Amino acid sequence: MPNILLADDHDLVRDTIAAYLETVDGFNVLTAANLDEALERMDGLDAIDLLILDYNMPGMNGLEGLDRARKAHPACKVALMSGVANRDVANTAMARGASGFIPKSLTAASLVNAIKFVLSGERFLPFDFGAAPQEARAEGAFSKLSARELQTLEQLCIGLSNKEIARNLDIQEVTVKLHVKNLLAKLGVSNRTQAALLAKERHLF
């Protein structure tokens, strides 16, 4: 019976997926609410066969969380799961050594198949995923953002000033200005308010 560790900060999503996997297919599922908790939980026992990480989750910091998890437990397979990430993120994740990428648009039955697939040693990436060019311009624009730029955009979406963002990210205000300038250019907008509104419109944060 394979052991799975599922990390997602949405309790409802995490619990129900865990319960589904346990009852329907007899997997043994542990859960965690963020990356640190997941890594802690793996330290005691090395019996985890598959670690599933939510892409938007405290501690993940983009794909840095994937690297941390893989470095901490090289033997364990790591899959990413996301409801918002696009093809580019998925490809990057796979390139960085993820064993699978699970969009939340997947059906529950497919999830089980994907997990079995990954546990058997293969790597899973749904091929139709992200193929449809929905709102191509803006959607693709967000994928061009670097990790730091995404974090900066997230703070813009709460209406924070450069100074506050600098404090939160523990960098200098000038650096924040640089990130802001670059992300404005990449999104094709002319000020921070437009950037925040655009991101909100696309339900990124």
Added chain:
Amino acid sequence: MPNILLADDHDLVRDTIAAYLETVDGFNVLTAANLDEALERMDGLDAIDLLILDYNMPGMNGLEGLDRARKAHPACKVALMSGVANRDVANTAMARGASGFIPKSLTAASLVNAIKFVLSGERFLPFDFGAAPQEARAEGAFSKLSARELQTLEQLCIGLSNKEIARNLDIQEVTVKLHVKNLLAKLGVSNRTQAALLAKERHLF
């Protein structure tokens, strides 16, 4: 055995929650991937006791979807579910007649309790999700705005600069600054981005 219709565009989330509710508590759960599909599905049979709508889902258009659903099936209880919406959205939804608001940060066990609560005729809103709206950002804050301030706010919500707003309203830029300053104070926020986000959150424009 109560009938529940669960509408969410994330197949994985929807299926697992549905499966959980069915297996763990014996609810009879139907599903839909968007609002139109949900409303269609309800037309044939009027046996649905509770409709659960994902706040971010095709066809919802903010809280308009809630109104549509309630108008189409006045007898049916309607609850909203969201992973991103905040206290303000929840309060507005309850004010507009929702029977419950389910943040996805809820535990699976609490979800079952919430559903039972709603089915019994009560209305469910988690405590920590703010029964108390924040003082300065109260609903009435917007009603304090003068006509010009409202027009100014509307332009802020497209991310325009003071200069552009001045041109659009055919007044001087200094005057726009005055309106902005006053409306920021009335809304209890500290800059134009926060004002725009707040207005958008309330679906004012």
Added chain:
DNA sequence: GGCAAACCTATCCTTAAGTATAGGGGACTA
């Protein structure tokens, strides 16, 4: 008439936002 409120404008000021240029360091890659 006096009064209040919303609206408009002006001048002055401080701080924030955004641009430009230049450079150092780390990580990955050909």
Added chain:
DNA sequence: TAGTCCCCTATACTTAAGGATAGGTTTGCC
């Protein structure tokens, strides 16, 4: 090894945003 990309920082600058004060107009109300 060189090249590239991201990240960080620094200096310097221009423009925008926001605040403070002091007026001015109209409308309408008591």
